[in-house]
Amino acid sequence: DMAPMMGxxxxxxxxxxxxALPLLAGVLPTAKPEEAFKDxxxxxxxxxxxxxxxxxxxxxxxxxxxxxxxxxxxxDKVARRDVKVLVVGNPANTNALICSKYAPSIPKENFTAxxxxxxxxxxxxxxxxxxxxxxxxxxxxxxGNHSSTQFPL
Numbered sequence: 001d002m003a004p005m006m007g008x009x010x011x012x013x014x015x016x017x018x019x020a021l022p023l024l025a026g027v028l029p030t031a032k033p034e035e036a037f038k039d040x041x042x043x044x045x046x047x048x049x050x051x052x053x054x055x056x057x058x059x060x061x062x063x064x065x066x067x068x069x070x071x072x073x074x075x076d077k078v079a080r081r082d083v084k085v086l087v088v089g090n091p092a093n094t095n096a097l098i099c100s101k102y103a104p105s106i107p108k109e110n111f112t113a114x115x116x117x118x119x120x121x122x123x124x125x126x127x128x129x130x131x132x133x134x135x136x137x138x139x140x141x142x143x144g145n146h147s148s149t150q151f152p153l
């Protein structure tokens with residue numbers, strides 16, 4: 001499914017070039033995971049299957065399993081053993097688990113999920129409930145899967 005997205009990827013490459021980031025050594029736009037992950041020290045997995053109207057959660061999960069299984073296998077085969085992997089696409093923690101399952105030679109603690117949207121929602125809900133600005137809310141922790149049943153602790 002990556003071929004139709006190559007145009008978008010080229011746009012991202014141009015955006016990165018426009019940033020003129022002094023520490024960015026290079027960008028390799030590719031639809032081949034083994035090329036992308038060759039000897040990487042850090043992998044940011046931002047691609048995922050978005051949930052579409054009428055789509056069941058099981059359909060979403062099936063699509064993401066295919067994506068993160070392939071990426072996990074490629075990481076396992078060609079990435080550095082100490083690679084740090086950040087998964088962004090929701091459900092991020094589930095996708096990180098799937099990816100790590102298919103990369104058994106990479107320590108599990110090297111995988112993490114960025115659930116920032118969920119964190120921000122929890123902060124906002126707590127602030128609204130107690131009637132304070134969001135910047136006054138501290139130490140909110142989210143736990144569990146990305147779903148409508150989440151609640152802030």
